[in-house]
Each structure stands twice: as C-alpha cells, then as structure tokens.
Amino acid sequence: MGEQQVSGRASSFVERVRREQIVRAAVGVIAEVGYEKASFARIAARAGISPSLISYHFASKANLIGSVAATIGDELGVALEAAVGDAETALDVLRRLVRGFVRYAAAHRDEMMVFYHLERASGRAGSPIGEIDRERDIRRMAELLSAAVAAGEVRDADTRVMALGIQSFLEQLPGMLFGDPDADAELIAEQAADFLVNAVASQSTERN
Numbered sequence: 001m002g003e004q005q006v007s008g009r010a011s012s013f014v015e016r017v018r019r020e021q022i023v024r025a026a027v028g029v030i031a032e033v034g035y036e037k038a039s040f041a042r043i044a045a046r047a048g049i050s051p052s053l054i055s056y057h058f059a060s061k062a063n064l065i066g067s068v069a070a071t072i073g074d075e076l077g078v079a080l081e082a083a084v085g086d087a088e089t090a091l092d093v094l095r096r097l098v099r100g101f102v103r104y105a106a107a108h109r110d111e112m113m114v115f116y117h118l119e120r121a122s123g124r125a126g127s128p129i130g131e132i133d134r135e136r137d138i139r140r141m142a143e144l145l146s147a148a149v150a151a152g153e154v155r156d157a158d159t160r161v162m163a164l165g166i167q168s169f170l171e172q173l174p175g176m177l178f179g180d181p182d183a184d185a186e187l188i189a190e191q192a193a194d195f196l197v198n199a200v201a202s203q204s205t206e207r208n
Contacts, residue, residue, distance in 0.1 A: 019057050019067070021047050026068050031110035035065070035121040069118055072111045079104045090148030091197050098170065098193040105174040106185035112174040138163045145200065155202045162200050169196060 025047035030038045040051040040061070047054075058064040083100025087093045105112045141163035148154035154162075173192060177183050 015057070018049075018053070020071075022049070022054055022057060022064065023068050023071050026064055027072070027110050027114050030065075030068070030117050031113035035117045065118065068114060072108075072114060075108075075111070076101075076104055089153060090144055090151060091153050091201060093144060094148075094166075094200070095193045095197050098196055099189040101170055102173055102177070102185060102189035102192060106177050109174075109178060112178070116174070134167065138167050141166055148200075152202055154200045157200075165199075166196055 022043065025043045026038060029042045029046050033042065038061075040054045043064075044051040044054055054064065058067065080097055080100045083096045083103070084093050085096065087096050138160070142159045145154055145159040145162050149156055149159060169192070173188065177185060177188065
C-alpha cells in the first residue's frame with residue numbers, strides 16, 4: 001500500500017470525524033438557542049474549534065443544517081428499525097414503531113428539539129431550510145396501513161387520513177415528555193401504542 005494512499009485515508013478519516021464533531025455541536029446549539037441564533041461562532045465555540053474550520057467543511061449554514069437533519073433522521077431510522085425487529089403483523093409493526101419512537105425521543109431530547117426548531121424555521125418565508133420531509137414518513141405509514149387493510153388487520157378507511165393522524169399524534173409526544181419532568185416514558189410509550197393500534201384495528205382484530 002502506497003504512502004499517499006495511507007495518507008489519503010487518514011485525511012479522509014480525520015475530515016469525517018471533524019464533520020461529525022461539528023454536526024454534534026450544531027445539534028447542541030440549535031436545541032439550546034434555536035435555528036436563527038445558531039451561528040457558526042456559537043457552534044464553533046461549542047465544538048472548541050474556529051468558525052473558519054466549519055466553513056471549510058460546510059459551504060453554508062443551510063448545508064450544515066441539512067447534514068444535521070440527515071444525521072438525526074438516519075439515527076432515528078436505525079432505532080425504529082431495531083424496534084420493529086421481527087414483528088410479524090402490521091399492527092405489531094405499528095405498536096413497536098410507536099414504542100420505539102417514544103423511547104428514542106425520551107433518550108434524545110436535543111435531537112427532538114432540533115427537529116422542532118427546524119420544522120418551525122422551514123415554514124417561514126425566505127428560510128434557507130427546505131421543508132422538513134414529513135411527506136415521506138406519512139407515505140410510508142400509509143403503505144403499511146394499506147397492507148394491513150388488505151390483510152384484514154386494519155379497518156377499511158382512507159389510509160392517508162389514518163397516516164396523517166398517526167403522524168400528528170406522534171409529533172405531540174416529545175413535547176409531552178419534555179414538558180413534564182415526572183413523565184414516565186415507558187408508560188407513555190405503552191399507552192400511545194395501545195391507543196393508535198386500537199384506533200386503526202379492524203373489528204375482527206379487536207375481537208381477537
């Protein structure tokens with residue numbers, strides 16, 4: 001292996017670690033002060049680096065924020081995939097997804113606060129942030145529900161309407177967790193899962 005190749009790999013590793021460090025610092029700053037006040041100077045101070053180093057790795061604030069949102073989204077996706085595990089029915093998938101989401105939110109307050117701040121900022125005119133991609137999650141939930149309707153597990157109703165309802169319900173749970181210092185995350189996870197499953201289950205499934 002040539003010396004240049006080793007050097008190139010080492011450099012690539014260092015850059016990846018540095019980018020991750022900056023993204024993590026940005027998460028902390030946005031969660032604390034919001035998107036608008038999350039300047040490169042604040043983020044650099046949190047990371048213990050110079051603002052110019054952030055500019056070296058990220059062309060703009062929007063570019064950095066995009067990486068922040070993608071990183072959190074990927075981590076949440078991994079957590080939910082692990083939560084679903086070997087679920088055999090669509091309703092079991094839904095139940096485990098809800099539990100997994102609540103547990104992730106309870107353990108990742110800063111990340112949930114970042115999503116809250118970015119969603120607020122994305123709806124403002126002139127915001128450099130693109131719309132938070134809720135549509136993808138709603139579409140995936142609707143697809144899951146459609147399969148469940150075909151299998152007789154879920155009542156025969158408009159699956160997009162149900163998916164919108166589930167998405168909106170889930171989006172309120174982090175605020176419930178963080179607004180009450182005595183909130184029991186496990187109890188909320190179980191009750192939320194029971195409520196949503198019972199809300200969409202077909203009568204034949206309910207009898208079973």
